[in-house]
Amino acid sequence: MRTLCDACEGAAAVVFCAADEAALCHSCDEKVHMCNKLASRHVRVGLANPSAVPRCDICENAPAFFYCEVDGSSLCLQCDMIVHVGGKRTHGRYLLLRQRVEVCYFCTERLESQSSFC
Incomplete structure (x- = not known):
C-alpha cells in the first residue's frame, strides 16, 4: 500500500515530517524543507519501510512522534x-x-x- 504525498496528492510519499505532520514525495519535500534554514532542520522519517514509522498507542492511527x-x-x-x-x-x-x-x-x-x- 502506498501513501500519497499530502502536498501534491499525486506522487508517492517517501518521507514523513513530524513537525508538519505530513507525508511528502521527494519533490515536495525539497520544496518545503529546502526553502529556508529552519524548515531544513525538521526531522523526517523515511517511508520506504512503513513499519519504521511508529503509530500512536492511543488512537492507533496517526504517526507518533x-x-x-x-x-x-x-x-x-x-x-x-x-x-x-x-x-x-x-x-x-x-x-x-x-x-x-x-x-x-x-x-x-x-x-x-x-x-x-x-
Missing part, C-alpha cells in the same frame, strides 16, 4: 494534547528522538479557547 516516559506510550500530537495538556498529567515527554519537549504556551491558550487542536 512523542514518547511519555511515565505512561510508556508513543503518542501523536492530538492524543498527547488530550492526555497531557487537558488534564493534570504533565509528564515529561520526549520526541521519539529522545529530546525532551514542553507544551508551548500558545498551544495551551488555543486549546482553552477552541475546541480544535493546533
Whole structure:
C-alpha cells in the first residue's frame, strides 16, 4: 500500500515530517524543507519501510512522534494534547528522538479557547 504525498496528492510519499505532520514525495519535500534554514532542520522519517514509522498507542492511527516516559506510550500530537495538556498529567515527554519537549504556551491558550487542536 502506498501513501500519497499530502502536498501534491499525486506522487508517492517517501518521507514523513513530524513537525508538519505530513507525508511528502521527494519533490515536495525539497520544496518545503529546502526553502529556508529552519524548515531544513525538521526531522523526517523515511517511508520506504512503513513499519519504521511508529503509530500512536492511543488512537492507533496517526504517526507518533512523542514518547511519555511515565505512561510508556508513543503518542501523536492530538492524543498527547488530550492526555497531557487537558488534564493534570504533565509528564515529561520526549520526541521519539529522545529530546525532551514542553507544551508551548500558545498551544495551551488555543486549546482553552477552541475546541480544535493546533
